[in-house]
Amino acid sequence: MLPKSVSRDEGSVLLDRLPGWLAALGGLGWFLWLGGGAVLSPTRIDWLTQGDWAMNLFGWLFLRQAPWGLPLGDMPNLFHPYGTRVSLTDGIPWVAVGLKPFSGWLPVNFQYTGAWLALCYALMGYFGSRLVAVASARAVPRVLGGVLLALAPVLAARFGHPALCAHWLLLAMLWLNLRDIPDERTAWRSLALAALFNGVAAGVHPYWVAMLLPLTAALAVRVARSRRLGGGRALAAVGGIALLDGLLFLLFGYLGGPGLGAEGFGDFSSDLVTLVNPMGWSRVMPELPARPRQGEGFGYLGLGAMLLGALAVASVAARWRVARALSWRRGLPALAVVLLMAVYALSWRVAWQGRQVVDLSALYAPFAAQTAAFRASGRFIWPLHYLLVGGALLLVVRLWRDRPWVSGVGLGLALAVQAYEWRADRSSLRWPVAFHRLQAPEWKEMKGHYRHLALFPPQIQWLCRYDEHLVNKLSYLAYREGLTFNSGNAARVPPQAVEDCRAALPSGGVDAETVYVVNPEHLTLFLQSGARCGVLEGLPVCVRDSRQDGFATALERQPLRLTQP
Incomplete structure (x- = not known):
């Protein structure tokens, strides 16, 4: 019985949404089982001070102190004097820029990465449930199928790169491609939702747009073939969505600056056996050989999903008459683009268990700029991963719709x-x-007297010498004291800084507004230039010799002097 305050129509809507919410809770529960509870506190940041997590964290922290500008997310205070953008630190621009106006009310130590990962898992369960609803309105398969998709190994393996954990966008686009389109209104609504998902993707990470836009084109083909919309209108919708993506790329600063190109195409690839290679993540299946950088192309289906796939094949054979009557053609446009993306995932160096078996370099040579921008081609195996698992789910549920206990048992076992x-x-x-912070009280004397904190020479990941622990400690110190910083890690770094990495002394001499943490190899040159230097928490630190402030005076407690010959 429904409460008197809830009408039957409202009640049916609530019941229809309930499986999606339950699947979302299941996805969230799996995230917590994987250790997510420890990272949800927004004031806990220590866990983020390593690898790409640190890049994301400091991108957000420095954005909080940066002035507003265009493109949105511009940060002149990180990699100073060249600057960077929060988009190039993979800081999830929609979230970072959206939170920036509230920065004054947020704690000094504040991170959103944990909540973002939890949201991704919840949305995986939700859109997984919506995908299963294409084949059945029953609650049990929708909940079990949604949770199964949330348990995708390719998602859990991406924790180190939070912006690339939005796999729910792929499930959402597969749902749009495979669901019924009974009328023109549904066709327009599907394209509008595709525009929404593309817009979200453009403010999360460029790789999502590179995957979603082809799936949007596949959706337009299906809409046009269904005769719910004319081909011209469907094509115009795709063009408008592509334009939206481009404008958002400009708005968030993905275009311009250092650009998106980098080395690695052919290395960050998928292997031909990636769908069955657990790469050490399985309790049961053996690890197969792979090249060192092919973790980016990790596409393992999982033993449960493979068992479900076997059940789907057996179901087609057992219920061939029912299977023949299914509307197979509706999935063909999506299948075509997914297979093309899977081919790209293999890159020019097609490998079988780590050994090259085909050379496609001549095929990709004319597209060097594009392949450099999307060098981690192995990530394009994800759409095939989800299409295979989702397709197996839909087949099992649909073929046993008259005997739901069969699909229920099969999904539960998987x-x-x-x-x-x-x-x-x-x-x-x-x-x-x-995370070992720099604690000496003398550091606080910098505030109000200096504008910049700098490592000399700069330490920039992928460009010059890089000591992650030192860079992270100084990044946090610069943030806490409101100073700019010249070093760090980003997905794309300012190439002109390479000359600074090789310099013997700062261009223009020792700057009066900068505190330098100096590499011992360069310390003699700093002292010869007349800089005032001392040791602070084991670090050689220098300022201009004319400085008489509290921080400069504090350096005299453990002074560094030129040794007499």
């Missing part, structure tokens, strides 16, 4: 095996990181 097999102990969320 879910149990998938959960058991995954080595949750390898989750990076379960291994806390100790």
Whole structure:
């Protein structure tokens, strides 16, 4: 019985949404099992001070102190004097820029990465449930199928790169491509939702747009073939969505600046056996050989999903008459673009268990700029991963719709095996990181007297010498004291800084508004130039010799002098 305050129509809507919410809770529960509870606190930042997490964290922290400008997310205070953008630190621009106006009310130590990862898992369950609803309105398969998709190994393996954890966008686009389009209104609504998902993707990470836009084109083809919309209008919709993506790329600063190109195409690829290679993540399946950088092309289906795939094949054979009557053609446009993306995932160096078997370099040579921008081609295996698992789900549920207990048992077994097999102990969320801050009270004397903190020479990941622990400690110090910083890590770094990495002394001499943490190899040159230097927390620190402020005076407590010959 429904409460008197709820009409029957409202009640049916609530009941229809309930499986999606339950699947979302299931996805969230799996995230917590993988260690997510330890990272949800927004004031806990220590776990983020390593690898790409640190890049994301400091991108957001320095954005909080940066002036507003265009493109949105512009940060002249990081990689100073060249600057960067929060988009180039993979800081999820929609979230970072959206939170910036409220920065004054947020705690000094504040991060949103943990909440973002939790949201991604919840949305995986939700849109997984919506995808299963294409084949059945029953609650049980929708909940079990949604949770199974949330347990995708390719998602849990991406924790180190939060912006690339929005796999729910792929499920959402597959749902749009495979669901019924009974009338013109539904066709327009599908294209509008595709525009929304593309817009979200453009403010999360460029790779999502590179995957979603082809799936949007596939949706337009299907809409046009269904005769719900004319081909011209469907094509115009895709053009408008592509224009939207381009404008958002400009707005968030992905275009311009250092650009998106980088080395690695052919290395960050998928292997021909990637769908069955657990790469050490399985309790059951053996690890197969792979090249060192092919972790980017990790596409393992999971033993539970493979069992479900076997059940789907057996179901087609057992219920061939029912299977023949299915509307197979509706999935052909999506299948075509997904297979093309899977081919790109293999890159020019097609490998079988780590050994090159085909050379496609001549095919990709004319597209060097594009392949440099999307060098981690292996990530394009994800759409095929989800199409295979989602397709198996839909087949099992649809073919046994008259005997739902069969699909229920099959999905339940697949879910149990998938959960058991995954080595949750390898989750990076379960291994806390100790962050050793610089604690000396003398550092606080910099505030109000200096504008910049600099490593000399600069330390920039991928460009010059890089000591991650030192850079992270100084990045946090600069943030806490409201100073600019010249070093760090970003997905794309200012190439002109390479000359600074090789310099013997700062261009223009020792700057009066800068505190330098100097490499011992360059210390003699600083002292010869007349800089005032001392040791602070074991670090050689220098300022201009004319400075008489409290910080400069504090350096005299452990002074560094030129040794007499």
